[in-house]
Amino acid sequence: MKQNDALALDVRVNPTQSGDKVKAYTAKITIYPVGAVGFYIPSILHTDDTVKVETTLAEIGEKIATWTATKKGKEIPLSDAITGTLTNEGGNIRFKDKGEYILKCSFTDDGGRTYSYEQAAKVYPIPTVTYTQPKLIHTDTKVAINTTGTDLDGLSLEWLVDNSFGYQDWDTFVTGNLNNEGGNIYFKRAGIYELVARTTDETGRVFLFEPKNKTEVLPVLTLGFELPEVAYTDTQIDIRTSGHNNTLPMEWSLTKNGKSIAISSATDGELNKLGGKVRFTSHGEYVLTAKMVDLLGRSYSHSESITIMPIVDFAFTMPTTVHYGKSFEVAISKSQHTEKANAVWTLSKNGESCSYVGELSKNGGTIAINDIGEFTLTAVVTDILGRECRYSQSITLTNTLPVISEVNAVPTRTVKDGKFLVKISANATDSDGDTTTLEWQGRTEGDYYAVGTHTIKVRAKDSTGAYGEWINKTFEVINAAPTISAFTASPTRTVKDGKFLVNITANAADADGDDTTLEWQGRTEGDYYAVGTHTIKVRAKDIAGAYSEWVSKTFTVVSNKPTVTLTATPTRTVKNGKFLVNISTTSNDADGDAITLEWENKAADNYYAVGTHTIRVRAKDSTGAYSEWASKTFAVANSAPTRPVITRTPNGNCVAPGTAVTITASSTDADGDAITYVWENRPAQSHVYPLGKNVVRVKAVDSTGAESPWSAIVFFVADGNGSGGMTLTGPDSTILENGIEGATITKYTFTVPPVSGHNGNDYGRVRGYNVLTKQWDQLDYGTTSNGITFEKSLNSGLYSKLEFYYYTNHSCMYQKSNITYSVEYFFE
Known part of the structure; x- marks a missing residue:
């Protein structure tokens, strides 16, 4: 069999032990190889990308792979997602639309086991943009670009301009901007231009849109x-x-x-x-x-x-000679294109403009000249643009000069502002019968003249303005200066604001009989003068302002300073804690002037606190003159009473209950002032005090309120049976005297009374709290067989608290012996 083929096995199981029964088991098992699926596509694509899919399929055998596509989480038909065919070997495909896809390949083997592989891909669209350009325009033509586009969501178009020499700077050649929808622009320069748009999607792919439309731009001519x-x-x-x-x-x-x-x-x-x-x-x-x-x-x-x-042409005629003031005609001899023109006539003499009587226009007119000599009449005809046509003629006018027949100048004694009135008059004649006026030189306003010799001049002027010869007239104004005839200055004792009245008089005389006034130098308002030597001057002034010589007068105003002496004697008279000081002065003024006193540091009632004081006084007379300051330093002294010494009767540290205790105090005062005592916890000089510890304080106060330091004592009222003191209750007994604030201890007594029949190994101890070292010091120690007594005087300022201690080892003293002590305090 092949390595990857399924394997069929027969399995037999035999028992290994013998028993009553023996059985054998067999089973058939088929074993399949493990398959695998794999392929690759790019994770980022565009809709125009063709992708070659290559697969890796293991142990698929004769099976056919299944391809599926998912978009937005939903499976869609593969034909809706791609173009192309996918087989066991893959294939070439292209995604149809944009979106996010998952492509999956799978198969199931004969054993029923499924193998699959999937891969995600994001597909981007191919954007499109179309637009058109005009073919022929001018540089001032507004160009409307309208775009049509697809799949431009989230993309921005960038616009470029090509002038046949490549892309150029947009702002150099174009006014305005274009966006995804297009827009309106102007071409700035003549030429041939192509507009190009481009964009870049998020994958970095650049899309260039070139419709190949060109626009020829003609310039706008000027x-x-x-x-x-x-x-x-x-x-x-x-x-x-x-x-x-x-x-x-x-x-x-x-x-x-x-x-x-x-x-x-x-x-x-x-x-x-x-x-x-x-x-x-x-x-x-x-x-x-x-x-x-x-x-x-x-x-x-x-x-x-x-x-x-048109060009204006203008001329006129008039006589060549005329008598002064006689009217003559100015006639127009030529006038072309003057309809809208304006004529201005001027008369001049020796190049200077002058006036005439009458009116002239573009039609001429009649005028008279009230002057003599050579004159030029000029007509300036100006058209509406200001172009001038000038024409001039000359004329001569004649006249006879007037003469002065009489001149008078007579001075008077009438005066104004120091000058004298002079009566001045003159007469003139004119052979032509013209009206004349007089002109003067050297004549003053109002005809008032200062003293001295004066020359005036006069001439006549006729109605033509012609002048006769100047005629001179000389005259003299005379005045004599006044004199001072009597002058006195006598000081008096009348005083105001520290100055003395001086009686001042003066008289003046004037040879001309004129009224006079006096002028002063050095004279004060009201004629009041300070002490010292003064010089005043006076002169006389007449009605013409003539002055006499200054006359001087020197006088002396005398005033002596007052004197003053001062004494100050302190007394023992007291008010509100202060002492009366007897203060007296003696003052004198050599001139007999009234005197007032001025003080420094003087109390209004002459009562002063304890201490050293300095007072000052000076005298002022009615003229305001002051003496030198007189000063006196004095000391007001007072001593506080001494610390009281307290006496107690009976004087033991323990007083039997019900016993009247007499407590007194004694103090002395160095100044001999009366002393009173201020007590604390002493209802009366003789008083029955309660059981236990009693503290009595006292201080001395003198008649001025000065206080001594406090004195204090501590004593016990107790009996031998334990009433009033501290009864021994055990082997260790301690009494703590915590002291009085502000005081230290100068004397103490400590008594533990003996108990009948007691005989032990006892001891007693006294310790004091040292305010300097902040530690407890042992002050007394002693052993005894039955009871103990300590008594000691201490330096003040050292101990503020006491600890009294007694030890006994026999109970026979318990509840029987009453511990007592007394203390004397010293207050700083």
Whole structure:
């Protein structure tokens, strides 16, 4: 048999042990070889890709492989998915539509076992794009590109332009943009262009769409020339065309006053495509037009309008000699093309413009000249464009000069602003009988003149403006300066704002009898002066402003400073904790002026706190003069009472219950002030205190409120049976005195009374808490057989707490011996 053929076996099983019964078993088994299926297709395809499928099928034998296709999770007929045939050897196929497919090959062997293999492939479509281009356009033609496409979902078209020399920069040749739907564009330059679209799908495959349509783009031609708005029949006009003037043949045409005419009938000269030089032979309104036509029949033309003006010709006549002020006629001798022109007449003398009386127009007129000499009359006729026609004629006018017959100048004593009024007059005559006016030189406003010699001039002017000769007149204005006749300055003791009144007087005289006023230097407002030497000056001024010489007066204002002395004596008179100080002063003023005092650091009621004080005083007189400051330093002293010494009776550390305890205190005051005592926990000097520990405090206060430090004592009220103190209850007994805040202990007593019949190995101990070392120090220690007593004085500022301890090993003292102690405190 072959290696891969099915194998049929007979199997027999015999028993290996003997028994009552022996049986044999047989069975037939068929063994099939293991098959396999395999093939390959690309995972990414397009609908125009033909794929050769090669299979690898093992142990298929005579079986026929089954091919199936799945799309979107559903099995579809193989013929709907591909073109071509698939067999056991594979085959050439092409997917019909885009999508995601699974191609599967399988077979089942004789044993009923199925073998299969499947492979997925994503099939992409082949996009299509169609569009058209116009064949012939201009650069200003809007080109509409309308696209029709398929399978462009998710793809973007990129547009290219080819100008027969390959692809070019889009923005250089095209205005506008195209997308998948096309769009509107303009070609910027003349030429032949092809539009190409392309896109790239997600596989990276590039699709190029070239319909092979081409567009020929013609340029938009320009044509231009310029004409002046206005010209004259004698103006030669140089016309130069611009733009595409040398591209096509050019035709010229002309209209006059709205009607077409032959160019040769109205101009001299020739025009071609570049222009030319022409002159219009008659006036009127013209329109000149140049025109070109391109291949598409598009016409390009340019027109310019021009107004041709006629030339104005104008002249007039008038007399050559006229008497001053006499009217004469200006007659028009020539007037051509002046209908729309404007005439301006000017009269000049020696090149300077002057006026005339009357009116002139384009038709002439009658005028008079009120002046003498040589004159020129000019007519300037200007057309609507400003072109002028000038014509002039000369004329001479004559006149006789006026003369001055009399001049007077008489000074007076009338004054204004320091000047004197002078009465001035003059008369003039004119042989022609013309009206005359007078002109002056050296004459002032209002005819007021300063003191001195003055010369004035006058001349006559007739109605023609002609002047006679100047006539001079000299006169003198006289004035004598005033003088100061009396001047006094007397100081007084009248004072204001620290200054003294000075009585000041002065008199003046004037030789001309004029009124005078006085002017001062150094004189103060109200004539009040500070202490010291002062100089004032005065001068007189008359009505003409003439001044006398300055006269000086020197005077001295005297004022002596006041003096003051000061004493300050502290007393023991007290108010609100402060001491009265007796303060007194003695002041004097040599001038007898009233005096006031000014203080520094002086209390209003003269009561001062304990300490050193300095006060100052100075005197001020009625003139405001101050003395030197007088100062006095004094000390207000006060000593607090001494720390009280407490006395207790009875004075043992243990007082029997019900016993009246008398507690007193004594303190001294270095200043001799009265002392009062402030107690704590002492209801009365003699008082029965309760059982147990009692603390009494006291401080001394003097009459000024100064306080001594506190003093305190601690004692017990107890009996021998254990009432009031601490009874021994065991071998170890401790009493802790926790102290008083702000105080240290200076004395203590500690007593454990003996108990009758007791004899043991006892001992006692006292320890103190050291505020400096923060540790407990042993202060007393002693052994005993029955009871113990300690008493000690301590330095202040050292111990703030005490621990009293007693040890006994016999119970016979328990509940019988009452421990007591006393303590004295020192307050810092």
